Amino acid sequence: MRTVHVVTDSCASIPEPLMADLPIKTVAYYIHRGKEVLRDLVTIQREEFIEWLRTAETLPTTASPGPGDYYAAVEELVATGIKDIVSIHITSKGSGAYQAASVAREMALERIPGLRWEVIDTLNVSMCQGWMVLEAARAALAGCTLEEIVALVKNLIPRARMIQTADTLKYLYKGGRIGKAQHLVGSMFNIKPLISLKDGVVVALGVERSRPRAYRRIAELVERDAGPGGRIKAAFVHAGAREEVEELRALVESRVECVESIIAELSPVLSVHSGPGTAGVCYYTLP
Numbered sequence: 001m002r003t004v005h006v007v008t009d010s011c012a013s014i015p016e017p018l019m020a021d022l023p024i025k026t027v028a029y030y031i032h033r034g035k036e037v038l039r040d041l042v043t044i045q046r047e048e049f050i051e052w053l054r055t056a057e058t059l060p061t062t063a064s065p066g067p068g069d070y071y072a073a074v075e076e077l078v079a080t081g082i083k084d085i086v087s088i089h090i091t092s093k094g095s096g097a098y099q100a101a102s103v104a105r106e107m108a109l110e111r112i113p114g115l116r117w118e119v120i121d122t123l124n125v126s127m128c129q130g131w132m133v134l135e136a137a138r139a140a141l142a143g144c145t146l147e148e149i150v151a152l153v154k155n156l157i158p159r160a161r162m163i164q165t166a167d168t169l170k171y172l173y174k175g176g177r178i179g180k181a182q183h184l185v186g187s188m189f190n191i192k193p194l195i196s197l198k199d200g201v202v203v204a205l206g207v208e209r210s211r212p213r214a215y216r217r218i219a220e221l222v223e224r225d226a227g228p229g230g231r232i233k234a235a236f237v238h239a240g241a242r243e244e245v246e247e248l249r250a251l252v253e254s255r256v257e258c259v260e261s262i263i264a265e266l267s268p269v270l271s272v273h274s275g276p277g278t279a280g281v282c283y284y285t286l287p
Helices: 046-055 067-079 097-111 126-141 146-159 170-174 179-187 211-226 242-253 268-274
Strands: 004-009 024-027 030-033 036-039 061-063 084-089 116-121 160-165 192-198 201-208 231-238 257-265 279-286
Touching: 004 067, 004 126, 004 146, 024 067, 024 126, 030 268, 046 268, 061 268, 067 084, 067 097, 084 097, 084 126, 084 146, 097 116, 116 146, 126 146, 126 160, 126 231, 126 257, 126 279, 146 160, 146 279, 160 211, 192 211, 201 211, 211 231, 211 242, 211 279, 231 242, 242 257, 242 279
Parallel strands: 004 024, 004 084, 084 116, 231 257
Antiparallel strands: 030 036, 030 061, 160 192, 160 279, 192 201, 231 279
């Protein structure tokens, strides 16, 4: 039986201990900070970066890995005997990762005999992407075929949802990731916006005047989505806001059954766009 390996990128923000024994290879995003070129979670780590970001006068820019980065990652796997690969990426409507991996795939299929490589656009971000990576890798470890794993991930895409809030939309706005939440910009310094993704694009779910009210609203939305007696797998994500996200976690877990519940801190490249203090939940519903 051919073994399947999962390739993803640092945007997935999966806690490292969860990946330790799984067939996952992560490709790092780039962060350009002045004249520095940093590799996400390689040459810059979460805590160090978020502390710098709190006082930064000029935001850094970010860039997805290029085709060569993905090609090199797959080439390393092939050298170990892996020929079946699924790569799982952040929404193509907010980043070039999916397109870069697709170009790399075409190059690799021409040059590497016997390679099978499927590239998937999650139309989502953060630990929504991360859940798909984890479940794909768990399935690979259990002996599932490439076709079965691709079907599994595609089944998760419409069920995965991110809802988060922050003190300001400034970071999303300056980073050009505001999407369909543009209309909130005029009051972005006075509200706690609730944002999500729909069809791969940032959308606004409303606003609240305080963090506690925002967290209660998020919990209500999760419960509504999961339905009566709903069951979910949830990752409570944050950027330098561990205590706040624990508050959100308690509220959500009081309303729905969290079959698996984890805390995940956003990678630096996502923190650039969401900003310090971000807290939210990435989850998917279970039957």
